[in-house]
Amino acid sequence: MPFVRISVYPSTPPSDRKAIADAVYEAMRETIGIPEGDKFIVVTAHPAEELFIDPTFMGMNRTERFILAQIFLSQGRTVEQKQALYKRIAERLHSAIGVSTEDVMIVLTENTYRDWSFGNGEAQFVLNPPAWVRKAAAEN
């Protein structure tokens, strides 16, 4: 149940924008167990006069190929899963479009299984809770 907002600079070609979305989706599939087809991603290009980033904070070398992926997802992932997610997103983006992993920033924001409606005005995970939701509900 992730929804992802990705910010890039306008020099990122359209084919790379699709490759970026695909790479983030595949990395989520591999590391945090999202179901097949759970892909809702928007990539937005912002000119340098609107997207302000520090080029060296935390010892990185950020360039005009900078990618910021803000991922909204349900709570329940361990810190180890999050670390695997960050690593895999960076690896896949490097493989897919040759971007340096130093140009990949990721921010997570969590909600709960109650906070999603995938259509029809229904809360699908409340109506038909999968195993991980039943587990989460039992813990709350």
Added chain:
Amino acid sequence: MPFVRISVYPSTPPSDRKAIADAVYEAMRETIGIPEGDKFIVVTAHPAEELFIDPTFMGMNRTERFILAQIFLSQGRTVEQKQALYKRIAERLHSAIGVSTEDVMIVLTENTYRDWSFGNGEAQFVLNPPAWVRKAAAEN
């Protein structure tokens, strides 16, 4: 205290964008008790090369009329209120612009009454807590 980001495709005419914002606002008024005038909504159109959605995930049939409403709001709504909100948003969007309810996706992200400044550099709900805030504060 909601702030809403709505994503659509560029084929959505401007009159529909206003109707979408109005429908989401009215549905929030009806189901989660927001005050009159608490309307802060941005609608953004993203071309298909930037807005990637799975057309069938969770059994829906999503089209070029897809609407994703991401709602940032204070915590405190019950799951029943959230379910009523999803249902009413989908119903109102269908009534307003004829979109299929299968094309309506909703994602909530919660914060607290302390996390809002409506102007003047003040935290209005901390300074003058309404009843629901006093109740929430007593529970924390």
Added chain:
Amino acid sequence: MPFVRISVYPSTPPSDRKAIADAVYEAMRETIGIPEGDKFIVVTAHPAEELFIDPTFMGMNRTERFILAQIFLSQGRTVEQKQALYKRIAERLHSAIGVSTEDVMIVLTENTYRDWSFGNGEAQFVLNPPAWVRKAAAEN
């Protein structure tokens, strides 16, 4: 560790957009103790047909110079720090570009120190926790 999304109307000149980002960054430096260089801010202009705001909600007089700053940051700030942040952002925006403080709206959304990767596919605050992270971890 904030990531900030700022929404304005298109009449905001580019020089003001940079000044707005700078003002929000400096206010965060002064009031919530973010490190130097922790500046990741995107400013987006939305035409009036897409950015819908109530002009008077909560007694303000909002104009075409309206600024909405949505700040994603780690939890741990007190309500007093948040109040200082709101006040300082409004003051700095007024000083920097002459905007009325009634035109400044701020929304916070919190996550945790585990939810940030600043590059290299690593969770920097998990690997090398600064003092405030060790304190937060001890409390959870």
